[in-house]
Amino acid sequence: MKDLSTRLAAGDVLVGDGAWGTLLQAHGLRPGEAPESLNLSRPAVIEDVASLYLEAGADLITTNTFGGSPARLRQFGLDGQTEAVNRAAVEAVRRAARGRAYVSASVGPSGHLLKPYGDAEPAEIAAGFERQIRALAEAGADLVCIETMTDLAEALLAVRAARAAAPDLPVMVTMTFEQTRRGFFTVMGTSIEQAARSLAEAGADILGSNCGNGSRAMVAIAREFRALTDRPIAIQPNAGLPESRDGALVYPETPDFMAEQARELLAAGVAIIGGCCGTTPDHVRALRAVVG
């Protein structure tokens, strides 16, 4: 398999995977249980989910480490096992991918608000990201995927941690924006322009957005990023915003609808197209068909 950076530099478009949480629930993740605990207790489940996305045609498969920073694991009493939890996640995806897909090492927000808005010490959060990312890199991840960030300051801590702990790996950062009357902003008030400039300056190789929006709004976000940066853009929409039908929570966008929007994303010059909440292997299959 060619190096990821080489492929992106050549203008290749890659397909990401879809949601993990719902599939882990279908495989027995219990309410209130840390999803990351399955990396240690039931690695075969992680391998199964990764296989579903590999078979669906994903080029990048995400590790089950969104909440794998010590700050998040501490809430479940698992922070002492940060290295083991993250290592096991990479190893499971590597076994499933068998060299046919890149292992995308997920790093989510710490779950704490940084000072002065919250109680979290930035230095402590940064050290936690570094610890997580070092474990992910040492286990053989192909890229660092910092995702669902809403606080630019925290995203920058994570990017710098990645540069320090995994200097040889490409770093992808995607933030979550909301549509307002004045354009797209994160809930913390970061604009796409601020994100594009600051994240690139901090050393991010791939920029973009995931979660928070369906694929139509993501087309608008992608176009804004394209106008602001020359770096590869990654877009991973939700399958729309959740609706309740007969008491069950349903994400409304079908694979066909998302595939249609993916054509717009391709036209906007997006380099990595995947899915977030509510997307399934069927969505990934539809994206694969569009990307070719």
Place this chain on the structure above:
Amino acid sequence: MSLLRDIAASLQRGEDDQVAALVGQALDDGLDPAAILHDGLIAGMAVVGEQFREREIFLPDVLLAARAMYAGLGLLKPLLATGGVPTAGTVVIGSVQGDLHDIGKNLVGIMLTGAGFEVIDLGNDVPPQRFVDAACQHGAGVIGLSALLTTTMPVMKDVVELVRSRGLEGRIKVIVGGAPVSDAWARQIGADAYGYDAASAVERVRALVGAQA
């Protein structure tokens, strides 16, 4: 009263020391603590809530304004308690069992406090029984439940059922909210209301309390 307007304006700018100083000054001037609360702090938070709802300002601005509000409230609370000033009502809030997310729930707590409610915040990962026990203990008419995960949403139903099985239906109302929660979900589990965001949660709680009075 310009001093009260200054308090409201200072609160909106998130100036906690200044708000505390102005509230102290207002008390020294002999102003009614209830007036300082309503026309200073609550009036300021109402503007902050509305601006956040329209995303003219963002979460950091709200959190700084909240800190300023609490700085003022800390000075007023002892006086309000002894003065027998009625609050808008008491609300018990928390994130349901298994859910460790609390930013949205905290925001609702801030807005309820800013609207004059007495808020008992039980934190996150709260089992159903604790919600109901706390509501009884504090004489709360409303329980506010938050969940950010589809996996923890079902716990909301357990709380509603516990309120019923203890014969408290009608006396304790339940409002639910959180990213995956919807109006239809609230109806399906038999909750009394759904708060789309922090501002609408305050409106709904007000309506619930009004209906009880």
